[in-house]
Amino acid sequence: MISKWWGWGDAGREYHLPDPQRFWRYLRARLGPTEAGGRIDSLERVHLSPSRLPVATLSALTGIVGQEGLSTESAERAVYSMGKGYKDLVRIRRGQVANPTDAVARPQTEEQVTALVDLAARERIAVIPFGGGTSVVGGVEPAGRGPVLTLDLAALAGGVRIDSQSSAATVAAGVTGPELERHLNPAGFTLGHFPQSFEFSTVGGWIATRSAGQKSTLYGKIEQRVQALRLAYPGGLLATPAVPAAAAGPDLVQLVAGSEGTLGVITEATLRLSPIPRHQDYRGYLFPGFTDGVAAARELVQAGLRPAVLRLSDEAETESALAMRPPPQGMAAVVERAGRWYLSRGGLRLETACLMILGFEGKESAVREQSAAARSILRRHDARSLGAAPGRAWERSRYDAPYLRDLLLDGGVMVDTLETATTWDRYLSLYAAVREAIRGALGDRGVVMAHLSHCYSDGGSIYYTFLGPQERDGEIEQWERVKAAATEAITRQGGALSHHHGIGSDHRAWMEAYLGSAGVEWLAAIKSALDPGGVMNPGKLIPGPPLPANSSPAETEARSG
């Protein structure tokens, strides 16, 4: 459980800007004055409607998970009723929990999960699987009017079992990133999966949402690492065969991956591992403009090079990153001045160029050979090396963004991120169109910046960050305006509706525009075939009515009475 209910991370941990004055000066110059946002002191001040689960159901639930495995306590229900999106934080800071779950169950075994799903299907109670609760698309918030049971999978048994010979590990769904790597590393392995939510998100959540880590260009998205999985669904337990590849019908792993709890609850997965890299070569480069950097990135991956990290910031993001740095002093200032002189000879200015972090890792000889091949490509695209320091700086701050978001919210700044991916032929036009759409929705006082961070031979991702002064008491509407403008531009331009955040409830209105009517029909038909009662995370992913089929309001009332 994440204990800082009003923001990101553990309650004890505070995030400090290297140079707060410089940073706020940079922001205020663009956003104008902002009004500090308040927040309630304690979750005790949140009053939820009482649990709608009838006493008989609660007693059946404790029969499965025990008294200590079930909670209907208000503060706890509040925490489990939202993810960690901007919209979530705005509301929880005000003490608003619009759609509370009715109970939180903590199964300890797969049998308990199966029994809970069975019971829920029989009694038409919606089930929401909850891993780290880090969804930024409304994935864990109840979306129907019927009663809801949230399954916290953190206590699920099984841990991490390594098969060194097959370079694979079987992992319980509730295992978090650090816990997983803590088991794998001593055996010489890594999963190589480091999403920004790494510290808190779970294996089951990664698979359910098709997560991508910051090193996905080398290690792949999570769905490529799943050899097999187990899923409790209303009809029983699906256990896919543990084979490296097959030609034995459609791949059910790829049907479960991305299903966001709408088909069942992932209880366990067998993941393909990689050897811990023995050698790393991370460097920063500066390009005259985003177009040059994108061309270099494309050429690089199409030449077969596989950097662990290839992160290319556009001009705005490069400028903002520089504003976050502590000001150089003493010898560092001399070096900085020398660096600026060196760049200026190539016609580059730090503030109007584009920063690329390019990192290779693996065996030393392979890293050396790939780095050399990459440098020759980069040179052709007018890149200037900044040495190893920018790589180290990225590594240090790679999980910081969500912590920084809390500071911005305290300061009255709306801040959110959104992302997509598209093929290279459409990349630059989509990049510009979505940026303009966000700018338009933000108005004059706003900042939009973006980066490319997941590269494929056929295309890449685009990740936007946008900031604006919060419109007091209209925060949600303001955010929805920006979100809608951006998402419409993305689907119009043929981008992925999401590359790694998922659909949840925030993106579902655009699913038909993205997937086509036949695609949405397929998802809906598959969902009803496998979950005829519609109890699995209703109101997510697939557009349509959020309520379980036969759960009329009257019935719901009768139950909670």
Next chain:
Amino acid sequence: MISKWWGWGDAGREYHLPDPQRFWRYLRARLGPTEAGGRIDSLERVHLSPSRLPVATLSALTGIVGQEGLSTESAERAVYSMGKGYKDLVRIRRGQVANPTDAVARPQTEEQVTALVDLAARERIAVIPFGGGTSVVGGVEPAGRGPVLTLDLAALAGGVRIDSQSSAATVAAGVTGPELERHLNPAGFTLGHFPQSFEFSTVGGWIATRSAGQKSTLYGKIEQRVQALRLAYPGGLLATPAVPAAAAGPDLVQLVAGSEGTLGVITEATLRLSPIPRHQDYRGYLFPGFTDGVAAARELVQAGLRPAVLRLSDEAETESALAMRPPPQGMAAVVERAGRWYLSRGGLRLETACLMILGFEGKESAVREQSAAARSILRRHDARSLGAAPGRAWERSRYDAPYLRDLLLDGGVMVDTLETATTWDRYLSLYAAVREAIRGALGDRGVVMAHLSHCYSDGGSIYYTFLGPQERDGEIEQWERVKAAATEAITRQGGALSHHHGIGSDHRAWMEAYLGSAGVEWLAAIKSALDPGGVMNPGKLIPGPPLPANSSPAETEARSG
């Protein structure tokens, strides 16, 4: 259309053994005497039951594809009613076509395919998509009692459209391997997909069956190369978005890949391309035994090396490969003798060791760096280099096996191949168990040999070839005995029911043993949700009754009357 109806390849092409006497001597020593098998002279001698399609339906069909686009002619129907498995060849050589299709339609546009599928769904006619017709698992043979329409997709428009920027090509489903590469190569690209059926099989067929090429360790299986596809199904046309990656629900591409025509007809696919390799380094190595070679292969892929070809023959296959070579003469004989002496110093004998073909390709520096890394791994596993000659020999004969099969059938020899894949921890025990199961079913007079040819970090494939003297007039039963013994051993040992041949009708009885009851339920539920009339290639892939739901024998009779 493949014109050699009784065997493999074009009617004009004949295959010659380098040294027939030596080869037959090798075989007869193991199989004993065999009785030459006869075959009918001409397809004209095949008499099929008349087409069951009513006149009104035939007229509706010609309304869609024109007179020239529809055939109910007997010899043609015969050719489209079988694939190219051993069982198929045995039967067609006798003039037996047990389950003839009722008509062959040749749509030229996607609209025609959609209209044909629509009509078939309305009239409850089974639809069988037909690409190259090279299925070895009964994938294209009618399996129900109702009327059947086969769709030959060879004439489907669209060709090959290359998007160089995105390194992708959009390809009509009926395009064959050579046709595809002929378009791609001048633009600097290759798909790198070279299954043994390459000369005749099609893009649509590859995707429908999750095909793997001989270079899959580098280029991946076909399902990894599909960016997007279009599929005509009874509810309309599914067109998946063309994006490099997404987190927007289950991956529908991976649901269609491997569906073997049971969900719809693939009309087009966008495939990810690779640059044509500029440099190749293919070599042969000899290992003291299969166990050493497997250990080396595993270490190699787990170290991140990606050879285009890694093919490791077991002792029996190595011996048989040597028996196929022309006998060395003159200078070559001297070199051969020197080679044998060199091997003997390492305790190796050509005939009792295991041959590995290991080939890297790509940019010169990358090939050099990978070859060197591989050699140092191979040395640790007691491999001896045989130089480049074995690599060249493999390259020359890579599509020959099915041609050779025709010669063996002429000579009265039962010959077939089967394959699986499993994780490394189970690899050697599965290899031995399946080999013993085949040996047991073959009896004393039989040969079983195997190789590893598709490697993954978590496991590898195993491909068996078995030979025995044909039991005259009991050929099918004899083959079924071996097949059942092998397949039971595969599923018992946790192997994939197929790694790249598919399920068709031959493997479907084992689907539940492989996929579990829940997995089979999922496939069946998805199939009925998307094809409620059960018209799409019934009787394939999913265990269960082969007939369309409401097509009773009485009805069928009425229709064909």
